[in-house]
Amino acid sequence: MRSRFRQLKRIYREHFQQKFKFHSQLTTQFSKLQSCNSVTSHKTLIPIINLQARNSEFLFLGRIETAQLVHSLANSDEKSEFQRYPGDEIAINVQNILKTCSVSTKGEIEKALNQCELTLTDDLIVNVINRYRFDWEAAYTFFKWVSREGDYSPGSNVFNAILDVLGRARRFVELIQVFDEMPDLVNEKTYGILLNRYAAAHMVEEAIGVFDRRKEFGELDDLSAFQNLLLWLCRYKHVEVAETFFESEKNEFGYDIKTMNIILNGWCVLGNVYEAKRFWKDIIKSKCEPDSVTYATFVNALTKKGKLGTALRLFQAMWEKGRKPDVVTCNCIIDALCFKKRIPEALEVLREMKNRGCLPNVTTYNSLIKHLCKIKRMETVYEYLNEMEQKNGSCLPNEITFNYLLKSLKKPEEVPWVLERMERNGCKMSTDTYNVILKLYVNWDCEDKVRHTWEEMEKKGMGPDQRSYTVMIHGLYDKGRLEDALSYFHEMRLKGMVPEPRTGILVNDMNIKLKERGEQGKKVIKLTSLGLKGNA
Structure with missing residues (x-):
């Protein structure tokens, strides 16, 4: 059994080294990973802790109590201490098994999981699933294995976690299968996840269908459920659909300033000032009193479209009419002035805020x-x-x-x-922060630090996400490493991530260049062979 588990780790290590193609060898962190069955006398998984190694180089799987966590830093002196917990340790052990998904069969993965003899809890399972929120196949493999365990029944938190992962990856066939398995466990969070993921995938009819079935999700407040639907539709640029649906349902829900602010903000985020102005007038006609959010939203729309003068006049009129701008409105003005490099004026707004009691x-x-x-x-x-x-x-x-x-x-x-x-x-640390650091190290040609950053993102369940792969693909392309860039692209697609349009254009360009490079190589070989024949 132990040899089988070590084999899974070896497969992943070789795959990892090949993907990064670094000159230096990886540390022996995988050899230090304890076998899931290393303590056979206990039914639950108890990680073996080397307390004397506490101040040594950070291990990939982490440690209980105080551990050395390298924040995407390659050198052993670039460390900071964080608290580690036994639950995290077990989740990381499971995570290291699931990492072999791309190079092992599902049967092999499930066999390794069975040998771990885990005591399953909702918290542990959600912890593992969240670590794979950008890799649906690994998360789903684990969830299906968990679902077949006879002594355990997943709770609503587990179902919601896997629904979110599947929805993010747009695996809606699997999502519906999971949803059908949880009729008694659906709740308000389930409702929000389905709305979010259907709207994000531009499946508008399905999102509205979820709203129509809202009574199945427990005691949802109808107005709140309605506002959530409009919020997610607008969030993913389906503002026209949201407004049309709002108009069709106004007899049931009436006019509410919070609801109307959602539509106004949708038009503003789209940058459609014409429609935003029209809807502003609709708000006034509806006899709904605009609140501070309404003003802040409209001011923000004006600034984003470069209509800073109009925004400043509205901002000043708010002070004069006694409609004290809140900090959100003031922030919109400050950001717009800074964008135009009018920083002294932005600082003047900051001073005026403080003088009028609007704290930054x-x-x-x-x-x-x-x-x-x-x-x-x-x-x-x-x-x-x-x-x-x-x-x-x-x-x-x-x-x-x-x-x-x-x-x-x-x-x-x-x-x-x-x-x-x-x-x-x-x-x-967040996924965005890791991606910022990843881009810095790629640009600086710090291969070892890139590896550590990627490694830690995976371990912490913070990625890699679509942005991480985009950073690597474009960064490696700029360095002339076309084969490596395409390797990341293929891995990204295997995980079900949709590339940005600019990445698709770049990939086409790389394929053309590699084809040309291959043809030139053939010509060189042919000319070389002819030269050798001539010399003979």
């Missing part, structure tokens, strides 16, 4: 930091960062703040400092 928040400072980073005013950036940390509360720097700082870096040695400060402020 982290978004306010992020707008300033984003644009100051672009014009390389780093001294001012760090002054604002210090101010945010001192104010604490709603001004405390967040993931977005540090992503802007990371994007402004010029060399790899600066990354640890930003990550250390990020940790000090209680910010957790």
Whole structure:
């Protein structure tokens, strides 16, 4: 049994090394991964902990208690300590088995899982599924195995987790099969997941069908369910459908400012100021009193379309008419002024906010930091960062703040400092942050750090997602590594991810170049052979 489990790990390691094609050998982290059956006297999986190795290089599978977590850093001195828990350890062991999905049969995977003798709980299963939210096949393989275990029945959290993964990958045949297995477990969260994933896949009729069946999802508030449907339709640019449906249902739901704000925001996000103005007038005619969200939404639409003058006049009129702009509206104005490089005016709005009792928040400072980073005013950036940390509360720097700082870096040695400060402020790593770091290391030709970043994303269940593959494909293309770029593209497609249009264009270009390169190689070989014959 142990030899079979080691074989699965060896297959994955060889596949991993081949994919990255790094010159340096991987560490012995996989050999340090304990066999699931290493403690045969216990029914549950108890990871073996090497406490003396606590300060050594971070192991791929992690450790209980205090462990060394490398935030996408290759060097052993670039570390920070985080808390690890037994549940995470078990989930990581399962994760390492599932990583062989692309190179092993389902029967082999299930055999290895059976040998683990896991004590199944909803928390453990959701933990594993969430680690594979960007790899539906691995998540679904695990879920199907779990579903066949006789002593365990998955709860609603487990079903919702796998529905979200399948919906994200647009595997709706499997999604419907899973949904049909949970008639007594559907709830409000299930409803939201189905709306989100159908709308994201532009399956509008199916999304509306879910709304029509809302009574099956428990005691849902009808108005809230209606607003959720409109929200997801607008989120994925089906604003016209959302407004038409709103009009068809207004006799049942009436006019509500929150509902109308959703439609207004949909037109604004699309950048259709004409339709936004028309719907604004509809709001006024409906006798619904516009609230601060309505004004903020419309101001944001004007600024995004470059109509900053009109937005500023509306903003000033709000003050004059006693409609005190909230922090969201003020942030829209500050961001627009910064975008136009009118930073002194943006700072004046910030001062006016404070004087009028409208306190700034982290978004306010992020707008300033984003644009100051672009014009390389780093001294001012760090002054604002210090101010945010001192104010604490709603001004405390967040993931977005540090992503802007990371994007402004010029060399790899600066990354640890930003990550250390990020940790000090209680910010957790996200998929977006990993992707920012991944792009930096690809651009800097830091292959070892790219590997560590990718490795850690997988281990933490933070990816790789579509953006991660896009970064690698485009980065490797720019470096002239066409075969490697295409390898990532094929892996991305195997996971069911839909590439961006620009990536599709790039892939076509790579195929043409490789074909030309192959034909040129044949010509060289032919000419060389002719030359050898001539010399003979």
